[in-house]
Structures are given as structure tokens and as C-alpha cells.
Amino acid sequence: MNAPAERSVLLVVDDEPRILSALQRCLRREGYEIVTAEGAAAALRALRSRRIDALLTDHKMPGVSGLELIREVATQWPGIPRILLTGWAAEIAPEELRRLGIRALVPKPWNDAELKAVLREALGL
Amino acid sequence: MQLRSTRQSGEDETLGGAGVCVAVLAAPGAALGERTERALRRLGPELRVELFPAARELLARVRSGGVDLLVLEAGRGTEVQRVLGGRSAEDPPALVVAEGADEELALGLFRRGAADCVAVGPDYEEVLPVAALEQIQRYRAALERGAAERRIRWLERLHEAIVEEIPAALAVIDPDGALVTVNPEFSRCFGVAPREAAGRPYASALPADLLASGGVAALLERVAAGRSPAPRLARMAAAGGERAFDVRAQRLDDDGRVLLVLAEVTRTEALSKQVDDLRRYNENIIQNMNSALVVVDLEGVVGYANPAAERILGAPPDRLQGASLWRWFEGALRGRLVERTLREGVRFRGAEGLIVRDSGERVPIGTSCAPLVDGDGVRRGAVVIFQDLTEIKQLQRQVLQAEKMASIGQLAAGVAHEINNPMGFIHANLFQLGEYVQDLARVFEEVQGLRKACATGSLVEVKGAADRVEAVAEEVDADYLLEDCSKAVRESLEGSERIRHIVQDLRAFSHPDGSERSDADVNECLDSTANIVWTMMKHAVVLTKEYQDLPPVRCFPMQLKQVFMNLLVNAYQAIEEAGRGAERRGEILLRTRAARGGVVVEVADDGVGIPAHDLNRIFDPFFTTKEVGVGTGLGLSIAYNIVKRHGGTLRVESEPGARTRFEIFLPRDGGEAAEGGA
Numbered sequence: 061m062n063a064p065a066e067r068s069v070l071l072v073v074d075d076e077p078r079i080l081s082a083l084q085r086c087l088r089r090e091g092y093e094i095v096t097a098e099g100a101a102a103a104l105r106a107l108r109s110r111r112i113d114a115l116l117t118d119h120k121m122p123g124v125s126g127l128e129l130i131r132e133v134a135t136q137w138p139g140i141p142r143i144l145l146t147g148w149a150a151e152i153a154p155e156e157l158r159r160l161g162i163r164a165l166v167p168k169p170w171n172d173a174e175l176k177a178v179l180r181e182a183l184g185l
Numbered sequence: 186m187q188l189r190s191t192r193q194s195g196e197d198e199t200l201g202g203a204g205v206c207v208a209v210l211a212a213p214g215a216a217l218g219e220r221t222e223r224a225l226r227r228l229g230p231e232l233r234v235e236l237f238p239a240a241r242e243l244l245a246r247v248r249s250g251g252v253d254l255l256v257l258e259a260g261r262g263t264e265v266q267r268v269l270g271g272r273s274a275e276d277p278p279a280l281v282v283a284e285g286a287d288e289e290l291a292l293g294l295f296r297r298g299a300a301d302c303v304a305v306g307p308d309y310e311e312v313l314p315v316a317a318l319e320q321i322q323r324y325r326a327a328l329e330r331g332a333a334e335r336r337i338r339w340l341e342r343l344h345e346a347i348v349e350e351i352p353a354a355l356a357v358i359d360p361d362g363a364l365v366t367v368n369p370e371f372s373r374c375f376g377v378a379p380r381e382a383a384g385r386p387y388a389s390a391l392p393a394d395l396l397a398s399g400g401v402a403a404l405l406e407r408v409a410a411g412r413s414p415a416p417r418l419a420r421m422a423a424a425g426g427e428r429a430f431d432v433r434a435q436r437l438d439d440d441g442r443v444l445l446v447l448a449e450v451t452r453t454e455a456l457s458k459q460v461d462d463l464r465r466y467n468e469n470i471i472q473n474m475n476s477a478l479v480v481v482d483l484e485g486v487v488g489y490a491n492p493a494a495e496r497i498l499g500a501p502p503d504r505l506q507g508a509s510l511w512r513w514f515e516g517a518l519r520g521r522l523v524e525r526t527l528r529e530g531v532r533f534r535g536a537e538g539l540i541v542r543d544s545g546e547r548v549p550i551g552t553s554c555a556p557l558v559d560g561d562g563v564r565r566g567a568v569v570i571f572q573d574l575t576e577i578k579q580l581q582r583q584v585l586q587a588e589k590m591a592s593i594g595q596l597a598a599g600v601a602h603e604i605n606n607p608m609g610f611i612h613a614n615l616f617q618l619g620e621y622v623q624d625l626a627r628v629f630e631e632v633q634g635l636r637k638a639c640a641t642g643s644l645v646e647v648k649g650a651a652d653r654v655e656a657v658a659e660e661v662d663a664d665y666l667l668e669d670c671s672k673a674v675r676e677s678l679e680g681s682e683r684i685r686h687i688v689q690d691l692r693a694f695s696h697p698d699g700s701e702r703s704d705a706d707v708n709e710c711l712d713s714t715a716n717i718v719w720t721m722m723k724h725a726v727v728l729t730k731e732y733q734d735l736p737p738v739r740c741f742p743m744q745l746k747q748v749f750m751n752l753l754v755n756a757y758q759a760i761e762e763a764g765r766g767a768e769r770r771g772e773i774l775l776r777t778r779a780a781r782g783g784v785v786v787e788v789a790d791d792g793v794g795i796p797a798h799d800l801n802r803i804f805d806p807f808f809t810t811k812e813v814g815v816g817t818g819l820g821l822s823i824a825y826n827i828v829k830r831h832g833g834t835l836r837v838e839s840e841p842g843a844r845t846r847f848e849i850f851l852p853r854d855g856g857e858a859a860e861g862g863a
Binding site for chain 2: 082083123169
């Protein structure tokens with residue numbers, strides 16, 4: 061994707077490639093660049109190698125979980141808004157969400173309009 | 186031995202009795218001694234004559250017993266006096282013989298206790314035997330009289346002791362019904378002092394209820410009439426409860442006096458009532474207990490069966506006795522259990538098996554068997570006790586199902602996640618496809634316009650319509666939409682296929698086994714279980730499968746799946762615990778192989794391991810190291826029991842902090858033979 065420099069960049073993380081594909085499909089007309097990663101390790105590589113303006117990550121992933129990734133981002137890149145996409149919102153304690161500075165919890169399966177609104181807000185669009 | 190004396194009349198007089206012995210005090214070698222001996226010998230050849238020279242020896246001989254007469258020569262004056270002085274009243278009589286000049290002396294001795302005195306004259310040898318015989322007979326008679334008197338005295342004492350001490354009330358009653366005498370027990374029992382008893386009518390001395398209940402009057406009448414009626418049982422009211430007496434009577438003499446004997450049997454009665462009660466109590470228990478109790482002889486023929494046995498065997502009442510137990514107990518129940526007890530005297534407890542009722546119904550039973558041995562220690566048969574396990578089996582199945590549900594509860598989170606992901610993208614894709622259709626519909630609308638222009642319009646109109654189609658197609662990015670459409674549909678179909686698989690796998694877990702074993706492929710059981718369980722753990726676990734071809738195993742497949750699931754969940758939890766927060770994935774290795782007579786399944790993990798002190802407890806019910814709510818603590822215990830039920834073994838080895846390996850062996854018949862099913 062060859063986007064102009066001023067376009068916002070969203071990092072989307074999920075161990076399920078079909079989810080990444082569906083998210084790209086859904087967000088393709090939102091006007092921001094989408095970078096995908098199939099796990100925390102790939103996500104951290106992307107974060108280190110380029111500008112990222114917002115993070116949207118799944119929670120349950122093999123190895124390092126979404127929450128652990130967010131914790132890492134909160135430490136290293138506190139300025140990046142962090143959004144958790146999960147079917148298990150109830151399993152995460154609210155104080156944990158606050159402490160990690162999670163901007164929003166988006167349920168999975170998601171509502172396209174709701175997701176788009178959350179992301180627009182996070183990216184300041 | 187008989188002693189003979191020859192009287193002048195020539196008649197023989199005999200003296201009965203054995204061992205007649207005469208001790209003679211005589212000067213050694215004197216002619217008189219020889220004559221005396223010769224004279225005494227005339228009494229009989231067996232008569233023993235013993236000569237003693239001095240009083241001391243003779244008296245010692247007398248003390249040792251068996252001497253009937255002493256013959257003392259008066260001429261041995263001092264010695265004779267010593268003998269007479271040393272005798273006691275019970276000793277044999279002493280007969281003094283004196284020659285002429287000694288006669289005066291002899292008379293003196295006679296006065297000092299000698300029994301008789303015989304002069305030694307020409308007829309000495311005729312006179313002495315007669316005198317000796319008389320003394321011997323007199324002495325013997327006296328001895329017998331003494332013995333008889335002693336015997337009478339002894340009998341009297343015995344009688345007195347019996348009457349005094351016997352724990353029975355005795356009364357002598359005269360023909361008019363008056364008491365003649367009573368014993369102390371009678372006084373104690375009925376409060377009649379012995380002194381007041383005489384002359385009192387017995388009917389006033391004994392309680393009326395005792396007389397009535399024992400029929401005492403009739404008893405006495407019959408005895409008086411010379412008959413021997415059977416003893417009666419009589420009762421009387423008393424402080425502290427009723428007292429019972431055995432009543433009998435005996436006619437004592439021709440005057441019509443009767444001995445009445447009342448022996449208290451209250452305690453005996455109470456004991457016999459207790460024995461009766463106990464017997465009824467036991468009978469009650471055996472009749473009403475839920476367990477069947479059957480006694481069989483060495484051939485297996487039923488000698489006794491309680492109602493529970495009839496119920497469980499489905500036999501009509503009272504038809505079991507005489508029937509062969511083998512009609513119901515077949516296969517291992519008969520051969521390995523009851524017949525072994527009959528043959529070898531081996532006891533069994535809690536063995537399980539199946540019996541087949543006449544109706545064809547199969548009933549699971551638990552049975553115990555013990556040899557029946559008679560008083561001489563000879564085996565006579567066996568006592569077989571069994572219970573209907575139908576309900577217990579049902580409960581077992583329920584517990585199994587409950588545990589399965591609990592395990593499935595643990596799975597649910599993983600499974601839901603697995604379903605949720607495809608649901609997520611299918612949902613999003615459908616939403617997008619909806620938008621695509623709207624966009625493409627706009628293009629199609631322009632295409633309709635183009636078709637219309639082609640049919641009716643000018644070239645300019647056609648060109649304009651084609652431009653509009655082009656513009657809208659461009660605007661909605663139709664090429665991309667068409668391409669992505671099929672991609673979105675493909676991906677969604679794949680997602681729905683995944684969901685379908687998961688649901689199928691889950692369904693395979695939801696229905697229980699039937700009551701019969703079936704042939705199953707253990708690899709398939711293990712693999713389908715691993716697939717479903719893996720959905721919950723795939724983010725943390727690498728699953729390696731090494732399956733070899735296996736022979737079919739007779740089993741309850743769902744139960745085996747339950748075993749595999751419990752072991753897999755256990756392995757997963759061990760890995761989770763070991764690798765919390767780490768990026769490393771654990772490994773579970775599933776391995777199967779055919780082994781002698783069956784199959785072996787291994788489930789190994791590289792999780793936390795099990796501490797040595799827990800190793801022998803992990804199969805205990807409710808043993809858990811997990812937090813409350815995480816596990817039931819039944820998983821491994823149930824796995825163990827299922828494997829045991831299949832006649833197999835479940836072993837575990839573990840290296841704490843490194844790895845754990847469970848190994849299951851299952852025999853090909855799945856424990857069917859051991860269960861005794863026909």
C-alpha cells in the first residue's frame with residue numbers, strides 16, 4: 061500500500077488471518093493505512109520499524125496474549141491508542157483495562173459501524 | 186478264694202473273699218510255729234500265713250493292710266503284750282495260743298483284748314482252724330457292716346446336701362394334700378418356713394396362679410394314681426417380672442406320698458425366648474434385606490434362598506429351592522467364583538458380573554461368596570450373597586456424565602473461542618458482501634440503461650450509457666469488489682466449515698454409551714478426543730501424534746474418550762501451569778501401539794510434572810492440586826476406574842518440573858470376560 065505520508069497507520073493484530081482479512085475488507089475505505097500482524101512478535105517488529113498511530117489487537121493468541129502486547133506498548137509507546145478486540149471482555153478486570161490505558165473494548169464479532177467509530181476517534185479523524 | 190474248715194460233722198464251711206492272710210507271732214524255728222502254720226493251712230491252700238518274730242514287724246505288717254487275723258504265741262509274753270497294746274479297734278482280731286503252763290498267762294492276755302484263746306493240746310490242729318475261721322468271719326462281717334453303715338451315712342449326707350442345696354423347690358405331700366416336709370429352696374421361693382410347712386395344705390402354700398397355670402392338682406392326682414405324667418410349665422407373677430417353673434412329681438411310697446419338684450426356669454425361659462427372638466430377628470433380616478442370600482450345596486443346587494434372591498433372579502416365589510444356581514450364574518460368575526469357592530474353599534467379595542433372567546433380561550450384580558463348612562470342618566456348599574447393581578450402575582453413569590460435563594465446561598471456553606473467531610469474520614464478511622451487492626447493483630443499474638440504449642437509442646446514447654457504466658464501476662471499484670466477493674465467500678465458507686467440525690466433535694461427546702461393549706478403533710477414539718480438546722489448547726500446545734495400527738478393542742468408546750479427554754485436559758493444565766506468561770509452547774505427545782493381548786496408549790506432556798508425594802494420590806477421588814472451581818478432583822480417579830473396568834491398567838510416571846507420562850494398557854476384550862457376561 062503506497063499511502064501518502066500524512067495518512068494515519070493502524071496496526072491490526074490477530075492470530076487468525078481470516079479475521080485480519082475481514083477487518084481489512086471492512087476498513088478499506090476508512091482512509092487510513094492498515095498494517096497487519098499475525099501475533100504479538102510480528103506486531104512488535106512492526107512497531108519498532110515504522111510509525112504506528114493506533115493499535116487494534118485480539119486478546120487470545122498463542123504465546124503472548126493481546127493484553128500482554130498492550131502492556132508492552134503502554135510501556136514503550138505510551139502515545140499509541142490501544143484498542144482490544146475480544147469476545148471475552150467480561151474476563152478482563154476493569155481496573156486492568158484502566159491501568160493499561162485501553163481506549164476501548166470492541167466485542168467480537170464486531171459491529172462495523174461501531175468499530176469504525178472507535179477507530180476514527182482513536183486516530184483523531 | 187475259699188477257706189475250708191473241717192468240722193467234726195465233716196461238713197465243709199467256706200469263707201468267701203480273696204486274699205485271706207494270717208499274721209503269726211512265733212519264735213523262730215520253734216515247733217509250735219510249724220504246728221500253727223500247718224493247722225491254719227487246713228483252712229485252704231491259698232491262705233497266706235506270715236510268721237513274724239517280733240511285735241514291731243507284725244504291727245508294721247498290720248498297718249499295711251490286708252491281714253485278717255493275728256495269731257500270737259503266749260510264750261512270747263512281752264512281744265504279745267506289745268502287739269495287743271499297739272492294736273487299735275479296727276485292726277484284725279488277735280487269737281492267743283498257749284501251751285499248758287501258759288494258760289494262766291493266756292487268760293490274762295485274753296482279758297487285755299485278745300479275741301480268743303486256744304490251748305495247744307493234742308487236738309490243737311483241729312481246734313485252731315475252727316477258732317481262726319470264726320474270728321476271720323466275724324472280722325469280715327464287722328468290716329462289711331462298717332462299710333454298709335458308712336454307705337448309709339454317706340447316702341444320708343448326700344440326700345441332705347441335695348435337698349438343702351438343689352436349686353429346686355421340693356415338697357413331700359401326703360395323700361390328703363398336706364405338706365409333709367419342704368426344702369429350704371421351697372421356703373425361699375414360696376415363703377413357707379420348713380417348720381410351719383408340715384401339715385399345711387399344699388394348695389395354700391403355693392401361689393394360686395402357679396397352681397392353675399401348671400395344672401398342679403391334676404399332676405399330683407395322676408402321680409398318686411401311679412401314672413408318670415410329663416413335666417408341666419407353671420408361671421407365677423412376681424416382683425420384677427414373671428417367674429417360670431418346671432413342675433414334676435414322683436410317687437414316693439405305697440402310702441401315696443408324693444414328691445413335688447418345682448425347678449425355676451425363668452432364666453432358661455428368658456434365654457430360650459432370647460434365642461427365639463434372635464432367630465426371628467435373623468430370619469427377619471435375611472427375609473427383608475435387599476441383598477440376595479442363597480445357600481447352595483457342592484453341586485450348586487439351591488438349599489435356601491431369601492425373597493431378595495427370588496426378586497433379583499426373577500424367579501417365582503418358592504421355586505428356587507432345589508433349582509441349580511447355574512441356571513442364572515454362568516461363565517465367570519460360576520466358573521471363577523462360586524465353583525472355586527465350592528472346590529477350593531476360596532472366599533470372594535464384591536466381584537461383579539451379569540446374570541440372565543429367564544425373561545432374557547440381564548442384571549448386573551455384585552456378589553460375595555463364602556464356603557459353608559459343617560461342625561467337622563467339612564465343606565458342604567457355599568453361601569452366595571449378591572446385590573442388584575442396576576441402580577448403582579446408573580449412578581455411576583450419571584457421575585461419569587457429570588464429570589464429563591465438568592470437563593466439557595473447561596473445554597467450553599476454548600471451544601467458544603474457536604467458534605467465535607470464524608463467527609467474527611463470517612459476520613463481518615456477510616456485512617461487507619451486503620455492501621458489495623449494493624455497489625454492484627448500482628453498476629448493474631447503469632448496465633440496464635446501456636442495454637436499453639443499445640436496443641432503442643442512437644450511438645451517442647449508447648456511448649453515454651457506456652460511460653456512465655464505466656464511471657460507476659470505477660467509483661465503486663467493481664473489479665476489486667468482484668474479485669474480493671469470491672474471496673470473502675470462500676473465506677466465510679471455510680469458517681463455517683470449521684464451526685461445523687467443532688460442533689460435530691462436540692456432539693460426539695454428548696451421547697452416552699449403551700450398556701454393551703462394542704468393538705472400537707482406539708486410534709479413532711483418541712484422535713477425535715484430541716481434536717476437540719486441542720481447540721481449547723492450541724494457542725499453548727503443540728500436539729504430536731504417533732499412532733500405530735491397532736486391533737479393535739471391545740470397549741465403551743465414550744468412556745474411553747472420557748479417559749483420553751481427562752488425561753489431555755490434565756496435560757494441558759500441567760503445561761499452562763509450567764508456561765504461564767512465557768512465549769514457549771508446551772508439547773503433548775500421543776502415542777499408540779499394539780501390545781501383547783491389547784493396546785497401549787501414551788499421553789505425555791512437558792508440563793509441571795507431579796511431585797513424588799502426590800504420585801500415589803492422583804487417582805484418589807477428589808484429590809486436586811487446583812484451585813476450587815477449576816477441577817472436580819474426579820478426572821483422574823474416573824479415568825482410573827474406567828480403565829480398571831476395561832480390565833486394563835493406568836500407570837503414571839513423572840519428573841517434577843519436566844514431564845509426565847500416563848500409560849494406559851487395554852486388553853482386547855476390554856474386561857468383558859472378567860465381568861462374567863454371558
